[in-house]
Amino acid sequence: MYDIAVMWDWIGFAVRWLHVITAIAWIGSSFYFIALDLGLNRNIPGPADGEEWQVHGGGFYHIQKYLVAPERMPDHLTWFKWESYATWLSGAALLMIVYWVGGELFLLDPTRADLALWQGIGISAATIALGWLLYDALCKSALGDRPTAMMLVLFAIIVAMSWGLNQVFTGRAALLHLGAFTATIMTANVFFIIIPNQKIVVADLKAGRTPDPKYGKIAKLRSTHNNYLTLPVIFLMLSNHYPLAFATDHAWIIAALVFLMGVTIRHYFNSMHARKGRPNWTWAATVVIFLVIAWLSTANMGDTWEESEARALTPAEARFVSAEGFADAYDTVLGHCSMCHAREPVWGRMMWPPKGVVLETEADVARHAGQIYLQAGVSHAMPPPNAVQMDPEARAAIVRWFRAARG
Numbered sequence: 001m002y003d004i005a006v007m008w009d010w011i012g013f014a015v016r017w018l019h020v021i022t023a024i025a026w027i028g029s030s031f032y033f034i035a036l037d038l039g040l041n042r043n044i045p046g047p048a049d050g051e052e053w054q055v056h057g058g059g060f061y062h063i064q065k066y067l068v069a070p071e072r073m074p075d076h077l078t079w080f081k082w083e084s085y086a087t088w089l090s091g092a093a094l095l096m097i098v099y100w101v102g103g104e105l106f107l108l109d110p111t112r113a114d115l116a117l118w119q120g121i122g123i124s125a126a127t128i129a130l131g132w133l134l135y136d137a138l139c140k141s142a143l144g145d146r147p148t149a150m151m152l153v154l155f156a157i158i159v160a161m162s163w164g165l166n167q168v169f170t171g172r173a174a175l176l177h178l179g180a181f182t183a184t185i186m187t188a189n190v191f192f193i194i195i196p197n198q199k200i201v202v203a204d205l206k207a208g209r210t211p212d213p214k215y216g217k218i219a220k221l222r223s224t225h226n227n228y229l230t231l232p233v234i235f236l237m238l239s240n241h242y243p244l245a246f247a248t249d250h251a252w253i254i255a256a257l258v259f260l261m262g263v264t265i266r267h268y269f270n271s272m273h274a275r276k277g278r279p280n281w282t283w284a285a286t287v288v289i290f291l292v293i294a295w296l297s298t299a300n301m302g303d304t305w306e307e308s309e310a311r312a313l314t315p316a317e318a319r320f321v322s323a324e325g326f327a328d329a330y331d332t333v334l335g336h337c338s339m340c341h342a343r344e345p346v347w348g349r350m351m352w353p354p355k356g357v358v359l360e361t362e363a364d365v366a367r368h369a370g371q372i373y374l375q376a377g378v379s380h381a382m383p384p385p386n387a388v389q390m391d392p393e394a395r396a397a398i399v400r401w402f403r404a405a406r407g
């Protein structure tokens, strides 16, 4: 049965699969080169800056690093750039699928900002582009020569952005957009700065000119930023699976703190790979920040039952509430889902609605129509079979209602 909702869900899965694979390739090669660079043995004779022996997969590798380039350009040169570009392209596609096409559900939060979908999409695209423009201008300003000050200003921008995004989008979209904002800076560093500079150096060498060492310095600053931004980005990309991280009033502070953990964790590994000891205090700092995050996450979640009852439905929600079969479907959900998916669940020792999905009021059910259809109508993912039995007629009622509403 190939209907649009089913195919769309599969397209989302396929693009997510691709995105995770490309991100592994990018972050993997970037971590490899950072560790390699820090660990080079620099006490060697000859023109090379450093070298390293490595063993992997049954062979020994002898790697040498040349600061600018070797005397003669090799015929074959492997570039590392498509890992980064492919991660950004697949990530942008996934963001569009989940937060633009699925904007009514995942992007817009009428209790925070009363936006039309096109306005939300406009803000989404604008913030992502804005991050890079702002960051790049800062790097090229006088701050570019003061790495520590630059890092602090960058952190301030991220905190401000985190707060701003949480004023207009759902918590889930806000955290994801903060991740996309940061990841775009990282890929743009590769695309607009690191690779073009590298190309200038290669062209100079081929023409027999001595390349200006400033290009290496610029690239180094940008890669250092990328190094410290990687871990927070991955946290933010995963955060949409954890409502405790995104569905609280403190989500924007949590997101900001994650960037500090990114620094403490990377500092440990950077020191270790550079053979400068093991600064174990960083783990204590990381654990403290993590506990603060867990504590902040228990603050108020989402709207109250009264607020949900009182608010006006969006046009898409209204379509689902007025569709034929809504009364049956709503009864089915109340009977099979609401014990768990409630603002205060009554099932077992459940403390909060799973995945932040609340299904109590008519507005709640209309808002999650697509998910209810996929989880309990088309597939049998919900309810968990050991908790509640749901007969085929109840599932059929959900399918009938969803299809009637969609027309």
Ligand code: HEC
Pocket (backbone or CB within 6 Å): 333, 336, 337, 338, 339, 340, 341, 347, 354, 355, 357, 368, 371, 372, 375, 376, 382, 383, 384, 387, 388
């Ligand atoms: C016994 C408790 C329970 C009941 C009853 C229940 N759910 Fe769930 N639901 C869960 C849990 C737990 C999760 C989180 C699963 C996970 O972590 O992957 C979840 C997740 C979900 C999600 C989010 C899936 C995702 O990956 O984002 C949806 C949508 C959902 N349920 C819909 C429903 C519907 C519709 C019903 C009723 C037909 C229902 N649930 C009944 C416990 C329940």
